[in-house]
Structures are given as structure tokens and as C-alpha cells.
Amino acid sequence: MVKRKVAALEKIDADFASLQYKIRRDPKSYKDDFLKQWEQYEAQREIFFMSPTTAAADSVESFHNMIDLIAHVADCYPEETRTFPDDLKAIVSQNHETLHHELRDKVVGSLVLLRRKEVIDSTSLLTTLFPILVSSRSKSMREMLFQKILSDMRNSNSKSTNHPLNRTIQAVLYNLVTADRSSPRAIWAIKLTRELWKRQVWTDAKPVDVMKEACLADNEKVVIGSVRFFLGGDKEREELEDESSDEEIDLAKVKHQITINKKSRKQKQAYKNAVDKVKRQEKKKSKPHPLNFSALHLLHDPQDFAEQLFTKHLQSTKNKLSLDTKLLVLQLITRLVGLHKLTIVPLYSWFIKYLTPKQQSVTSILASLAQGVHNLVPPDALEPLIQKIANEFVSEASASEVAAVGLNAIREICSRQSLAMTETLLQDLVQYRKSKDKGVMMAAKGLLSLYREVGADMLKKRDRGKDATMGISSGLMKQRKFGEEEVGGIEGLDLLAKWKEEQRKRKRAEKGLPEDGSDVSGDEKDKDEDGFNSDEWEVGSEDSSDEGEWINVEHSSDEDEPAPKKRKGDEEDEEDNEEDSAAELERMTKLATTTILTPADLAKLQELRAAASVQKAMGSKFRKNKHQQNPDGPTHADDGLTAENIEAPIRLRKLTKEEKVALAKEGKPDREEHKSTQAIRKSKKDAAGKSTSNREKQRKKNFLMTLGKAKSKQKRSLVETRKVLKGHVERSTRGGRRRNGT
């Protein structure tokens, strides 16, 4: 649409912008002008509808202008423009294929504008735009519509969740996905859901349901999109959240800037905005963390879903999904199986065919297999798989990487279901710890240490190690039976107990009592905490109640202390060391059952847990070999297993150049060019907006400037010298500053 040249006079005459401005300022007075323009709009609309496809550029332009004007002033005359939104909707939904693109964009933009002015509601806007988004053939149009829909959804959910709107849109999306399983249109439902999930606009089960249906579509693109959502959607969400919380505003800096620069309204506004933002962030911080369940947890009936996925995409021979897609689907299925402990027995026999070293991306298949195993999988189903992996991968003839991968995979499977291993095979595999290749050796050692923990009696006697041997002989260590569950506890509770013990010892030491009279003490506080019956000792100890006013109401000991423990407390001194520690451990775990943990305790517990995990990550000597398998740090049970874990650990892999460079750069100040450390420090200082110190100024002062002073110093009279010295003393009392005027 090339614009025709407009004569100067006409420009003044036909100025829509100024008319719009006037109308918006004073709608009542300009009503006649508006009515005239409304008639004009009606006439233009009629002309346009005479032949929407072949409209001349001129008529399109004038129609475009009219729509623009009316949309901007529609909120001033709601009565007159009643039909306007419906007109626009009709225009865009009937003619969007044939409309001139600028006019089309304008109509859509005007509709959104009307929505912003609250002339129409979100539901009607979205139900107009969404069908066009789905059916339009123009890429730019689709892009724009998607943006508009998304931003409208976000806006209408920004203050509070708009449940009716969400429900409507979710229903529309659900219908879109389920109506025609083979059409690629469902991709838009996926895109929208994914984006809104990422931005935490939608966090409930309904969008997950939409995605679940999309997973079962026939169209490959749709399947990929939805499966990726389940595998990565939550991570995406977390990343976005981290990003948004990163940007911090330094209020002091903004304030300082204001004192320096010229004062203006704009600056004031900027400061106000910054304060607002900081306040909002604070508020957000103090708010309770919203419960965001991962999409995998919000699934309804995961067993059925996983079965359907498996039969539809993997088991059936008819489908034509590519291997990559199949792998994605497989990852999702096994993730579900591992997470929800589902039982899909045919899944394991399906794997058999793929477990050869020549199979493309076999490591990811192995990872999927491992993550699909849990302690309720029948060992019979897994045994042939492990046998096959051992036969195909782990042999003297195979390459060392292959062997390492096989061993790692076996270890990962067995760490989830240890009963799947046979004794002979295990003893065979453990032999590989003597291998010359480091990867194989470490993998075999990993397997060995795993079985020292979970099934030591399957190992040969000399391989068992000290702990396991003692455990077996004392009967403490037993292999768990199928379906047997571990007794649960609170993670880090032993740490808390230990800490409490230390605290008490310290206190006793402060009061001059022997430190190791651990359980029998006269301290009232201890009594209160542990409830030990120690009345007979109280006579001897000096009751130095610092907390004089506080009266401690004693519990009767029978109430909160189980009898056997009391006895143990009394006899503890006589027992030997080993027994002592075992009993200690037991008592610690009982901390939660015997006392009520206060919020302060829980906070401390959290702190200790964090400290312990940091220590573990730092690689101190307390690090247990349990965590050897993932050097990236401990993984959560919800996280899936990736091919990386199965392949040899990262340290053993040959590093790429980038990795090497990154490793070398770690912990060093970043320098773009080769510079001295001093220069880097200085540039950092400059960047932070700090100036030089007085010392620095002194040092840098031009030599010639200092000469004069030095000369005159020698010629000073005694009086002058005295004056200077006095001045110096006086200044030192004022913090080194000179008076005004000197």
C-alpha cells in the first residue's frame, strides 16, 4: 500500500490523529464529528464488503484509517459503537485469508485494543483469534496472533487467576487436540500450553490433561512437542523463574545517581519505579512459595497413560515414528514407570531387541531402561536383559568404552532392583575391576561397591570388604526381599541429634562440669529437653539458674520417655564403645518420636542438611561412595536418568577444547585482553563508578607541581611552620578536613 501524496492543505484537514486526540479529550463536544466518522466507517465498510478481495489500495487505506480511529475512541461512545467489535470479528474471521495484510493486522490489533479498553472480554477475543490462528496459512499472521493470544492470557491472569477464562481456553485446546488426532493443528494447543506453563500462568491438572491427549496423537510433530513438554517443561519453568529473580536493583545507586544528575521528573519517576519494584520483590520473597507440582505428578491415571503410549507408539508395528521420536517417547514412558512405580511387563521384553552395541544411540536406550526400573519390577523380567547386556557389551573382546557403558548400565539397573542379578554373573562382572582401562575399572568398582551395600552375600568372600563382612556376621546386613520397603526416617535427623549433643556438652563445659557426663546431668534445660530421670544427681550439682524467673514445669518422666531407653541411659557408661555407637544411632532416630521438633529445630535441621550436602559436594573425606556414580552432585528421585550418566563419567571422557578452556578459566578474573591484575582491578573499580583514593592521587601528582611546595617549605620562617603545624593538629580533630576558605 504505497501512500498517495497528500496535499498540504488536505493534511491539515484530514488529520485523523488530531481528531482522535480531540475526541478522546472531550468526547461530549466532539460527538457530532464522531458520528460523522462513524457514518464514514459504515460507508467504507459497505464499499469494502462489496468486493473484499479486489478492493483498491485507496479504499483499503481509508478503511484501515477508519478502523484505527474508531477503535481508539470506541470506549468514549459505547452506545454508538455497539456493533463495532462484532463487525471486526466478522471481517477478520471471514476474510482473513484474502484481506490485505496491513488491514488484517490492523483489525486484529484493534480487537486487542478494544480488549485492553475493556470494551470486549477476553473470552470473546480469544475465541475469535484462536480459530484463525489454527487455520491461517500466513506465517506472519500466525506469529502475531500467537503473541497477542499469549499476552492477553498473561494480562488477564496477572492480577489474579482468571479461572473462567482459563477453563474456557483449556476446553478449547482440549477439544482441538482430541477432535482430529492426525491433524497438525494441535501443535498450537501445545505451544500455547507450554508457554503458559512455563510462565506459571497455568499450573493445574487441566493443561497436563491437554498435553496427555496430545501425546497420544497420530501426528509426529504433535507427539514430539507434547512429549518434550513432559520431559522438559518443568525445568524450563524453573529456569525462567531463576532468570526473573536474578535482576536485582541497587536502590542506593539509583538514589546516588539522582544527587549527581540533573533533577527531572523522569528521574523521580525512575526512582519511584525502582522502589516499587524492590518492594514487589520483597513481597514476593516473603510470600509462601507457590506449590508447583511437576507435570508428571499432576497426571491423572499414569498407568493407563503409560500403557497407551507404549502400545500406540512403541509396540505397534504400524506407526512410522522416527527413532529420535521413539527415544523421546521411550524416555517419557520409562520416566513415568520409574516415578510412579508402574507395572508394564511387556516393556522390558521390548528392550531386548535394542540392546546391542551397534544400535544407534544405545546409551540413551540403556538410560531409559535403567530409569524404567524400580524395586517392584519382577526380577525375572530383568534378568534376561542384564544377561544380554553383559553378553553383548561386557567382554574382553569389546572396546573399553562399550564395556564401561555396559557395566554402568547394569549398575544403574541393579541399584534400582538388586534382585535382578545372578550370583555368577555378578562375580564375573566384578572381575573387571582389574581392567587396565580406567573407565571399565571404575564401572566395575561401582558395581562392586553397590553390591557390598545391597547384596554382599552374592559376592565372593574376599570381595565383600570389611563393613559388609561384619554386617553379615552380625546379622545386621540382609539382602532385601522383593517388595520389601525400607523404614523411613527424617533426613538429617542424626545430624540434628549430634548437634544437640555437642551444644549440651559445650554448655556443661562452660559451667565447669565434666563433658562426658552426657546423659546424666543436673542442668534443668537438659532435663527438659531429653526428659532423663536424673533427680538423684541434682543434689550434688550447684543449681546456677541464670534464668531465675523461669519456672520449669517438669514433665513426669513416664509420660514422654519409653522405659527401655531410660534403662539404657543409666547403663550407658558400662557398655563398650561399639554398642554405644549403635545405641546412639538408634536413639537419634528416635528423636523425632520422643520429642516435638520446634520450628527452630526444623530450621536448624534444614541448615545442617544444607551444610552436609555442601560438604559432600566439596569432596571432603566424608564423601560416601554411594554418590560416586554422579559426579554432578546428588540427584533428586524425580530427575530422570540421561545417557550421560550411562556413558563413562565426564572426567574420563576426552575433554573438548571448549571444556578445557572453561576449566582453565574457572575461578580467574575475566580478562578480555592480556592485562596486569592491577589494571583489571582498576578497570573493575572504574566500572563500579568509584574514583581514585587520596593516596593514589598523591602518588600520581605531577612532579613539577610538587617541586614548588618543596622549595617553599625550606624557606619558611618559624612562625609560618608553627602555623602549618597547628593547622595540621586542628584538622586532625576535624577528621582531616579543612575549614571553608582555607
Add this chain to the structure above:
Amino acid sequence: MGSSAKKKAEKKKDFQKPKYKVGKAKPKASNFTDTSFRSKAIVMNQQSLSTVAPDVVQQFKHNLSLASSSRNDKQRRDALAYLTSQLSSHPPVNPVGTNILLSKLLPLISDSSTPVRSQLLKLLRVLPEDEAKHSTEQAIMFIRAGMTHLSADISGDSLGVMEWLLDVAQDELVTIPGGWVKTLSTFCVTMGWSLASAAPGWTSAARTGLRAKDAQTLARQISILSRFLQAGLKSETAAAPGPDEYWDNLYRLPRSSNTFEYLNLLGSRRDEEGEMYPNREARQQVFYRRFFDPVTKGIEKVKKEGGAAGRAAVGLDQALKSGMGDYAAAAGMDAQDLLNLW
């Protein structure tokens, strides 16, 4: 502006004074060859030459397309002038037909250049009346758009086109769908006679200080409106029934432009505005219901102002009285009332 030194130097050269030397010219070199030549004919290699000029039809079409789509307003005006001369010659030359001609040229009603619009009006005047009749529906649309145009010049000029249409096809104009109500409301809006009865208590103070030009325009608008009302409300006399009428009705092809329009077989559903009002009574009814009050109020106001507009308003008043004098307000139930009962 020259960017490089070379360009700057080149530019400077134009303003340097040539140094004239007195005395003889430098003698030519001994081996000098004069390469200048004179010739009586110039031969050009490629040239489209034809002994006949492009024929009239081609030229007409070319000018038509120029008139409707050229970006240069002078070119548009000239093309229109050419078309006018062709149409006014005897016999008139019009290879494309009036209907197509009109559909191409009517958008020029809201053209930005004044000469083009006045030339367009001249062209319309020379069009054969009985052929132009058939494009009434199209024409009234563009006229309405022109009348409500933001630019006062354009809306003034489109009144002229309205006049032309009233001359050519006044009966069609008031009967076609939308021709009666929509045009009336356009008139009311352009004159500022607000249709929606405003909230009681406040009168809108539009059209205070009238400029001379505005007053002229208003007078013209009122006079054209009175013509329009006369056309719409004139008493109809039933044609004397001819002897063949019955058979004609049965066997002869209808000759009007859109015979079964009133059935509205193909179009979208019409509302009150877009409805066609085929007879006088229907027009009276809808006029009485929607426009009578604002128009009478407007007339009163303009009459008080006097001047040319006042005189025109008196004419309008007369037209209104003669047209609506015999209308009884409560003469039977209206179809619209029945619809409104829903």
C-alpha cells in the same frame, strides 16, 4: 553532496572562472584529424514504429486505467478529461459500458485533488441517464462515504455528485436497499442534527460560530436534502393498467436492474437501515419514526439563523409538509413494531 575529495574538486570546477587568453589560438598539431561530421539523417537501431496510432478503444481503456489508478493527480485529471471528451462526442464512444466505467471511477468521489473531483462531476454529467441508473446502489455508497469525509472540500463536492444522482435516478435512489434510511441518516449526521435524542437538560453546542463557507455548504446540503425528500415522499400515481400488462408479467423478461432484489435471495440479512422501502407509505413510516423529530428541530434552528441556509430551510420545510402532510402517525401497526415485540 560530494563525499570524496575528487567529487569536491569536480564540483568546484563548475564555479571556477575560465581564463581567457588573448591572441591566437594554439596551432593545431601537424597530424591533427578533424573527426566532426554533419549528417542529414540519424538512424536509430530499435524503434517501434507503426503507421497507425493506437485505436480508440485502446486509448479509452488506457485512459480509464490512468484515471482510476494513476498516482499523479494531473494525470488523473487529464485522463478524466479525455474520457469526458470521448463520451460527449457524437456518437459517444464508450467501449467498456457505463456500468464498468462507473465502478472504476466512482471511488474518485473521495479523491484528494479538487480538479480531479470537478472533472469527475463533468464526466458524470455526460453519461447517458438511463444507463447510469443501474449503478445507483454502487454510486450512493461512494457518495455517502464522500459526504462524511473528514475533508470539508470532498464532502462539499460529493454533494454535487448527489445532485447528479438525484437528477439521474431519483426513483431508484429511494427504493434500493439502504438508499432511504442510510442516506437520510448521513444527511442528518453531516448537518449535525443528532439522531439519538440527547440526554435531557443539555444541548450540544455544536455549530456555534458558522463560517461563511460552512453556511454555504449547509444551505446546499439543506436544499439537496429537500430534493431528496421530495423524491422520496412524492405522491405516487398508479400507472394506468395497460391491456398487455398481465401477459407481460407472465412472459416477458423483467427490465429493471435487479428485479427480485426485494426477495434478498443472496445477500445477508438486512436490518432496518439496510432494508428497502419500496413505496411511499413505508418511507413515510420510517421517516416519521426516525427522522421527523431531528429534522424538524434542525429546520427550526436553521430558520432562526436566517441567511441562505434559512431560505433553504424554508424550502425544506415546505417539502416536508407536502410530503408528510397526509401521513397519520398511528395509521396501523408497523412491521418493525411487531419485530420489536420479540
